[in-house]
Amino acid sequence: MSTTTKQRSILNRALLAGTAIAGLAMGTSQTLAADPIVIGLTSDSSGQYANSGASDRRGMLMAIDEFNAKGGVLGRKIETVHIDTETTPATGSRVAERMISRDKVGYLIGAVSSGVANAISQVAQKHGVIYLNTNSSSPTESGANCHRVKFVWDGNGANFAKAAVKNTIASYGKNVIQVTNDYGWGHDTSAATKALIETYGGEVSDDILVPQGTRDFTAVLLKIQQAKPDIVAAAVGGDDQKALRSQVAELGMGQDYAWINNQQDWPDVYGLPKENLFGVFGTTWYYGLDLPGVDEFVAQYQEAYPDTKMRVPGNVFYNGYWATRSLLEAIEAAGTTNNHDVIKKLEQLRIPAEVRMQHDDAYMNPNTHQMQQTVYLATANTGSDDPDDLFTIVSHSSPEAVADTDADASCKLESFEDTPVNQP
Amino acid sequence: MLTTKGKAPIVSRQMLVFFAILLSYPLWADAAGLYEYLGIEIVIFIIYALGFNLLLGYTGLPSFGHGAYFGVGAYGYGLAQLYLDAGFIPGLLLAMLAGTVASGLVALFLSHRRGIYFALMTIAFGQVFWFLAIKLRGLTGGEDGLLNIFRPDIDFGLFQISLKSNFAFYYAVALIAVLVTLLLWRLVHSPFGMAIQAVRMNETRARFVGYQVWWIKWTVFTLSGAIAGLAGGLLNVAQESAFPDTMSLHASGLIVMMVLIGGGFVSFWGPVVGVIVYYLARDLLGSITEAWLLWYGLLFMAVMMFSPEGFAGGWGKLVAWVRRRKQGEVLMGGAQND
């Protein structure tokens, strides 16, 4: 990530002044180049999702650099501003306000936490600024909290659960215990999983709620041992999940039950011992997929970011990259930066599988603004010594097979009339 | 030391300066590289901090869980709008009421506690409220917060003013800040103001002199809770949502930091200075470096070490020093002992 982007707004003025003076000095009547398009990057750089936020941002910047290398969008350079949203909704709200009113950004990109994504999207909707939720996987993002200006690029809890539940019940048995983080995302994910478990003939014998901020899961693990289930379906997120993983791994309980975990974001697990990655979990992409274009993409990543600790791109990077690239392509396709036109282009977005490096074509659901894409089921790759090769992809499901059917019912997008026109 | 005498003008000179800056802000914000929305949050936090300093600076009671009442106000406003269809002013009154009830209940447990035990009880209660805000998701929306609040019109019967724009809402907040400032200024110069300062200087002596100390502590805690509730309600309108983070220990710690870095122990205006310093540091440093908290933390440590009475204290010392210099007085050496 270039450090200059952070100071862009200050630099802008200096540059502008500098150009003006230079122009005068040279006595040319050359018209100033078109104003740049400014994009606000709202990914976290502190708090629980700081690491994912950094990866997210690297993805966005690689897409932007690609476009700038070929002259920008509609002949305009793309500049970025980044301010930390601190994994805190209230901060997200203020950052969005600042970027829109002071830094005059035309688009906002980036989120890992659904709370922050929500807060930003409310502000964005008020101002009619297109916002890309790159990496928050809460089903409510494209359900109850959807917005006309917001597009969601990650798979959500419902998608991932669908991919995992059927498979596991068929192979391991019907008796399921759920472990649920006692907050919104946990409950949503858990409820979606429970419905699926019942659909596929499983039974939930207990749902253990754990408060957010739990560091010691021994009591929970003792209860699981006492109950002896076939399957444990965990909806535990963030730091809590990391603690749960290391404690399960230490007890060797990862092999005793079939664990269904929620999505594993690459930056969260990278560098951890592989025994911590027990159970199955969903993801949208893996660098080890045997598909055309993947190797080139990895090489491009390594060239762009030679110094990052993560030597290969992960799903968070992938989502950040594709969200940004799709937005810029939509602007070009629309031939204008007008938000209504760009939104319409994005609503019709369809990307062939070979371009997206996934198994199926991906497309935007115009009713929920969530990207419909292949979802992969992964587990730890204990058979390899390669520290980068963490996952084994168990299976992949088509967008239709894992579609979040509840979202269409709960999402009510604002009309275009209620969305202010904005042409950055 | 923060001491007020009974007599004070209704409007002081500093107050006029403050009001002038407050009311002219939108005119020069852009030129100064600032923006209206930032002003809204600063002014809301000024209201919050002024009320908080009644407790911390004037009564000497450190609350490290005041975010709870701020948050309760925010949720109170949101719920009033969502379920009671309350307008702007009734909503704010309900937010204040929510802050009052919550802090009043907690104050029942606190008003007989002193020093560190008082501080720790405030933390414990603050955590309970924060926890409940996340836990009672049916009511509060859990960690996603209470969403889809809108900025209403102020209904004056004959005409209405829309608060949709940041400009209009800024002035609504600024006017409330003017009212709160006038009110608190009167209050600290009233007999009640004398009483709370007596409690700060020596609780035992205040009791001997005949003050009902627990009742004073209860009242001042509840009052500052009410103002926190009002500020929380305003932030809810500003952000069009209420979030549990504003109730976290971290957020509660920050308001203490703001008040003290500005000099809440020595000046009525300390909290105002502190909030402005914090927000500007955050906005300016935050856009330059991601490690802005490192620098702010170092600044804060330096203030605690070298001018623990904050910027206002440092300013006061500077003014006194200049004055003495002018009078040609010889500075007295030697250590001071309290």
Add this chain to the structure above:
Amino acid sequence: MSAIQPVLNESLGMEFVTNLLPHLINGLALGLLFALIALGFTLIVSVMEVINLAHGSLFALGAYLAMVIIDPSLQNAGPIGLWYLGLPHLLRYAIALIVAPALVAVVGFGLELCLRRTYGKKKEYGLLLTFGAALVLEEAIRLTWGPVEQFLSVPKEISGAFIANGLIYSTYRIYAAAFGIFAIVLVWLFLAKTPYGAIIKAGAHDSEMVRALGINLPRLQLLVFGLGAALAAIAGIILTPIWGLRPHVGVDAVIPAFLIIVLGGIGSFWGAVLGGLLVGMGVAITGAYASAWSLLSMYLLLILVLTFRARGLFGKKTALEA
């Protein structure tokens, strides 16, 4: 959520007890770990009457330093580096357990020198200075090691699991709890059986008189603060293999430490130990029967105790109350 079953008959009662027993053991172990976290905190608060809010950051710093000492990135560091990496894991762990706290003690010395300027002023100033220090340390950790989740590797001799009564228990947990007892006893011996202990106690009671006896109290305060910081680091090294290691892990430690010493009564060594055990039991039992409330239980416990006992379980009046 499973409700508490009414004990209707003998067999059901027995089942209840056998189900409960592992949770009680867990609570005990957890309590010892909490007491370990609170140990350095209570030492500093009782001797110096400073609430050290940087305790958590020192806890985190200790763990990070230990991580580096156990697994330094020495690939290109020549023969000495290779020799060091060739040492047994257990030995490197033992070295880390000594060296990392010593380094954190040095940081503690620095912090105490800063704190000196606040002595004799309002107690809040010292507390807030440490709050600022906590922010600074956490940010410094983030800048140095990044925001990424890290991993403090534990030698295989003390990791793994064993089965007892049909349930799996963590070996490391047993080691950690035993270490907790060991540290508690060690600190107690230091306080009760050495001349330093007497000076520390005397200094806590009447610092002026101690100075007037010709004892260099500032140096003692430096020592005590360093020792408290080292204990925070030790707690971090022991706890983070269970909790995980990230820059803000300190916040997870400082809040329970805070609650525990208040619960036990500020200035009381055994109060802190008892407070730790109570919180551990509380968290474990609610974790078993009302898991959603397990974290809140410690706050409710504190409110309950302080409502009836204004100075905690064994607390005496201190200057912190004024």
Add this chain to the structure above:
Amino acid sequence: MGPHFGAWENDHMLNVKDISAFYGETQALFGVSLEVGAGESVALLGANGAGKTTILRAILGLTPPRQGSISFDGRDVTRVPTHEIAKAGVGWVPDDRRIFPSLKVQTNLNLGRKKTRFRSWHEKDCFELFSALEYLLDRDCENLSGGEMQMVAISRALLGSPGLILFDEPSQGLAPKLVQDVLNAIVQLKNEGVSVLVVEQNALAALEVTDRVYVLDKGQIIYAGASSNLLDDTALRRTLLGAAA
């Protein structure tokens, strides 16, 4: 500067010159000067709040004077940390004894033990002074009587091998017999060559066991002279110290 009386100019153990001290913004001492010679015992008398204790605190560096200077044993100690002053050989027996209550008598005594350039004191020397002390060693200080506490406080100061010992109201709160014991101890100390500065309310008792006296009023020395003079001159004594003296 106060008048010089009977002190040997070149042999000052303690020399306090023109000090002013403050508690916060309140001035407690206004240019006080006094001296204690080697092996001399001096009384410091005056009404409550006259500033007697402040002088002792100033000597110990606990309330450093804002102006003036203090030298002890030929060394300027005006701005020296308290523990250095104590190590140089100033002992202190404070008015409320300030025994550490949670510790045993033995531990309290151990805390006071140190070496100076003056004569070393050992536990057995203290037992000679207070025969009861030997049997108290294992007791917790919380359970001591007032007289026992005073014994411990004096012994603790002596084990620090002081050249000068500061007594603050040594007879306060003690039964008459115990007061006599303490006074005897002061005389004995002087005989052993330790310099003594005694602050007392009980003027007659103090005058009986000291060589010289200073009378303090409102932070200023108003009289200095031989103790025997004041002991004999009842009228002067009453003028200076009030009717009760």
